[in-house]
Structure formats: structure tokens, C-alpha cells
Amino acid sequence: MSCPQARGAAAYVKSVHRDWSTAMIMSALITTATPMNTPGNAGTNDLKYVYDASEGDYIAMLCTQGYNATQLALIIGSNTTACSNGSTSTAAASAGDLNYPTMAARADPGKNFTLVVPRTITNVGASGVAAVYDMKVIFTDPADNLAVAVAPSRLEFNTQTPKASFTVTVSGVVPAAGQVISAAVVWSDNEHQVRSPVVVYTDSDD
Structure with a gap:
């Protein structure tokens, strides 16, 4: 409640x-x-x-907080997502940018x-x-x-x-x-x- x-x-x-x-x-x-x-x-x-x-925005925020691929997989429920410094996504570049x-x-x-x-x-x-x-x-x-x-x-x-x-x-x-x-x-x-x-x-x- x-x-x-x-x-x-x-x-x-x-x-x-x-x-x-x-x-x-x-x-x-x-x-x-x-x-x-x-x-x-x-x-x-x-x-x-x-x-x-979007989901990508939250993933990018977690990446800026230092989460690795194993930790992301536990949160997202999939091991297909990883942090990438070279990503072209428009997702948040830092936690404050969410x-x-x-x-x-x-x-x-x-x-x-x-x-x-x-x-x-x-x-x-x-x-x-x-x-x-x-x-x-x-x-x-x-x-x-x-x-x-x-x-x-x-x-x-x-x-x-x-x-x-x-x-x-x-x-x-x-x-x-x-x-x-x-x-x-x-x-x-x-x-x-x-x-x-x-x-x-x-x-x-x-």
C-alpha cells in the first residue's frame, strides 16, 4: 500500500x-x-x-554510474545490453542529463x-x-x-x-x-x- x-x-x-x-x-x-x-x-x-x-535513457544513466554488463543484465533481465562509450544514442550522457x-x-x-x-x-x-x-x-x-x-x-x-x-x-x-x-x-x-x-x-x- x-x-x-x-x-x-x-x-x-x-x-x-x-x-x-x-x-x-x-x-x-x-x-x-x-x-x-x-x-x-x-x-x-x-x-x-x-x-x-526511454529504456535507453535509463540504461545510459546506469552506465554513467559505473554499472557493468553483468549488473545491467540483472536489472534489465537480458544480457544483450552493454555500456558503450562509442554509442551514437541520444540517451543521457550523464546521470543529470536524464x-x-x-x-x-x-x-x-x-x-x-x-x-x-x-x-x-x-x-x-x-x-x-x-x-x-x-x-x-x-x-x-x-x-x-x-x-x-x-x-x-x-x-x-x-x-x-x-x-x-x-x-x-x-x-x-x-x-x-x-x-x-x-x-x-x-x-x-x-x-x-x-x-x-x-x-x-x-x-x-x-
Whole structure:
């Protein structure tokens, strides 16, 4: 019975969009959820709370984490897949490049950092209808030492371009150990919103 509400919501989305992948369903739930902001959740961050990813993307992520062919076979259930440095696949080149709805990074306390995150978003709206989404960045925590830039700041979709790519660059310094700073990249067409949390954290001294 782990997270029955989330499972029920996922099942509902699947009943309406039977051709959606698991990654798309997860993305839809994450990017459209209302941020929790109640006294019982004071001090929490966005990481608690539609991007698509294929099997090849997850395999590439495992490869960047050092998994070998034997370990991959145990996870995938087949020994036909192996990591290849010379692969021409467009799958993630690093773990952070996995096309995931959220973006998170660890920073060293008091040191400058820059995180560059590529993402691709898929338009799953009405077929043949053009859509334009503009971007804004919302900081949910005081972030005087953090900057978030997104390029491009406008995405346009039509029947010829159902997908659009953008890059999020997060830079600055997190001054204290154990600190978490969160923001959100929000795409909107004045009717719909797609919200992706951005979290930067430091390890505690403990």
C-alpha cells in the first residue's frame, strides 16, 4: 500500500492516456501538482513533490554510474545490453542529463558552482493545435546567492514540432552546510502550467 493516492492518480492518467509511457505519467503528476505549503510542511522543499524517457535513457544513466554488463543484465533481465562509450544514442550522457521532470544537484558549502541541465518536453495536447509556452522562474526559498537561467525562454509547438528542448543553468553559491535552496521553472500558455522543481543542496556537517 505504498503511496496509494499516487498509484490511484497514475492509474487514472493511464486510463485516459493508454499510450503514455511510465515516465510520461510520472511527469504529468509531478509537473502539475500543487506545491504543498501548510504549517505541517513548513521548511520542506520542492523535491518532495511531460517529460518522457526511454529504456535507453535509463540504461545510459546506469552506465554513467559505473554499472557493468553483468549488473545491467540483472536489472534489465537480458544480457544483450552493454555500456558503450562509442554509442551514437541520444540517451543521457550523464546521470543529470536524464530527461526527468525535476532537477537537483549537490553543492559544496561556500563554493561557487554551475549546473547545466538539458531537458526535452513533449506536447501531449490536442493534435494539430499550435501552442506557445513562456517561462518564468519562481524561488520558493530565499536565494540571494543563486541564479537560474533558462534558454530559450519560449517554446513553440505545432504538428511539425511536437517536442522542444531547453537548457537550465543554475549557478551561485550555497553558503551553509545542510542547506537546501529550491526554485521552480514554470512553463505557461496562460491556461496550462508545467512546473519543474529545481533543488540545490549541501551535505550536513553530521
